[in-house]
Amino acid sequence: MDLVTKIIVICAVSALAVFTLWRTRAKDATAPQQLPYLGGGTPDTHAWQRYHVRYYSMTLLFIAFEMEMMFMYPWAVVFVEEGGKAMMEMGMFLAILSIGIVYAWREGVFRWQ
């Protein structure tokens, strides 16, 4: 099969799949069904809105520490071969990561509330 045939077959199959999905989709929700379920009550506004993810600062901290450890295990192997050069490189990497940790510290992440 040459390339053109392959493209045509892929397009035809995708079109068929999209058409089948479209045919078998659930009937469009009516206005009452579009409401969030509130036990009969109604909302004033959209549920599409911004709220604060309270665990956000913890996730930042987790990533900072976890990334550090993730790279330090393979680095330990390389360090045996490379010596001082690897030490320098890891120092640079840790310095960059520690900026994040210092920032989190300033934001009060370590004060558990």
Place this chain on the structure above:
Amino acid sequence: MAVSALKRWAGKAPAPVFVAIGEGMRERVERLFADPRLERAATPRHAAIFLIAGPMRLEDREDLRRIHDQMPHPRATLLWAAEVGEALGDAETLTATLRPADASRADEAALDRLTRIWAELSNGERPSEPDLLHDEPPNPWQGIGPHGQGGKGMMGGTPYGRPMAMTADDLRDGLALDPYTARFGPFLPMFPPGLLLEMTLQGDVIQSAKVLRPPLPQAAGNDASAALLRLARLLDLLGLPVLGHRARLAAAGNRSSSAVEMLSRAIRWSGSTLAIPPGLGAVEGQGDLRTRFHDLLAVAGGSSAETRPELPESAHLSSLLPGLEWSEAMLVLNSLDDATLAALAVIKDDEDKNGHDHEGGGHMHHEHHGHGGHQGDGGHEHHAGHGGGA
């Protein structure tokens, strides 16, 4: 062939029922759902049968119609000793039967009728019920705005018929994000039946609460069986549905002292009291949620209820709930006995000065208003018929 076998098989599954509990029917409904042939759906979206049990208030009818329309097809409604006029169209009715003399027996008539409706629905013999409300967004929006999206810019307009949220300060730290104001209830499964609260939330923290309709009065029960049912509700909310089910079974039948003793030991060992934050839902002179939980365990075990001083005048849900997370607030609501809850959930008129009236024979009609100003009054449904048939 294969399809009809599947249909028969589906009909043998537990019937998914969403129930709206009316006056005095709560315990009876909870006993009914201890039966394995029924499954109590958490939302109408998971249900095929809408059970309306017991008499309803006039102003609840509009909410019942909305719940009905939120159910997917095929669906059916059963009115069990319910007085709702023509609000639910020509739904099937089951007249009031006396409570079975033997408390351990569920209401066989209701059980039979529900399972039969479910079998008929799943094999296609019974046609699905049509919508009762008009399929219209709460506000006109289509074709408005430069792209027909319902408004201009980020915050303006009413896309999909509802305004976008504006910002307000969070109780916790003053962070200005979007508040969510809605009327919760009157038939939210984790709410006491009939209670309608207008609450403003930021994330899952309640910023303000206002009672719009008090809970429907239930049969006063202060015996061990009522305590077990209340305990079961709390255990369900605490994420211990197996213990909750055991408590419900104990409430229905086996209340021998050894069985209840084993159950209360299992509850103590589950650490559920530790999962309740200390000081949560404390009312002056009444203790906090842990106190109420221990009281319930004691009453379920057969000792008499401890007498507590009168509720202070100032105690009210509107001061008890703000600042709590949703899960905590639900625990607080379900920990209160009916009399205390009724006293805490009286309607306060003095704070209803903000111009819009959500109450009294359904919601206000906002026929058509322009694309611009909508804050505060844009969020209501408007329907053609109130109370009548479809």
